[in-house]
Amino acid sequence: MKLIKSVIDKIESPLDRAQTFYRDKHLKGFALRVTHYGQKSFVIEKLIKGKVRRITLGRYGELTAEMARKEALKLLGKIATGIDPVAEKKHTNLQSITLKQAVQDYLNSRKSLKAKTLNDYRKVFELAFKNWRIIFKFEGQDAILIDYLDYH
Numbered sequence: 001m002k003l004i005k006s007v008i009d010k011i012e013s014p015l016d017r018a019q020t021f022y023r024d025k026h027l028k029g030f031a032l033r034v035t036h037y038g039q040k041s042f043v044i045e046k047l048i049k050g051k052v053r054r055i056t057l058g059r060y061g062e063l064t065a066e067m068a069r070k071e072a073l074k075l076l077g078k079i080a081t082g083i084d085p086v087a088e089k090k091h092t093n094l095q096s097i098t099l100k101q102a103v104q105d106y107l108n109s110r111k112s113l114k115a116k117t118l119n120d121y122r123k124v125f126e127l128a129f130k131n132w133r134i135i136f137k138f139e140g141q142d143a144i145l146i147d148y149l150d151y152h
Helices: 005-010 065-080 085-095 099-109 115-128
Strands: 019-023 030-035 040-048 051-059 135-139 142-147
Touching (some): 040 065, 051 065, 065 085, 099 115
Antiparallel strands (some): 019 030, 030 040, 040 051, 135 142
16 A cells, blocks of 8 residues: 555555554555554664664654655665664764763762762862863752763
């Protein structure tokens, strides 16, 4: 079947499984995912570096079938030329992480740190980044990085 509005509107949510895929016969790798909650999303599925990857393009309603098809063509074209869109997106996301986010994520993941350990971390950060303005605020067991000069 070709994934077009009239066909997609008739598709109902699966009752016997969490999600079902309806693959487009005209554009290999392009599909519609329908969840048991009735959510419809466009995806592409392609073998990238030996693994089947599924990339969500967007929800039906926010994207029309034609918009999703154009986006699918772009991504499938990238994949055909050896570009991994998943790795590209991860790289872009990693490039946008600031020191403040990295430190805060680290402190948030270590909830059981003692006050002395948090104080030691503060001292290390202040020494290692002495040219940077770093201000910590301590709330009980939590250390919150308040401010810093934004260097990447």
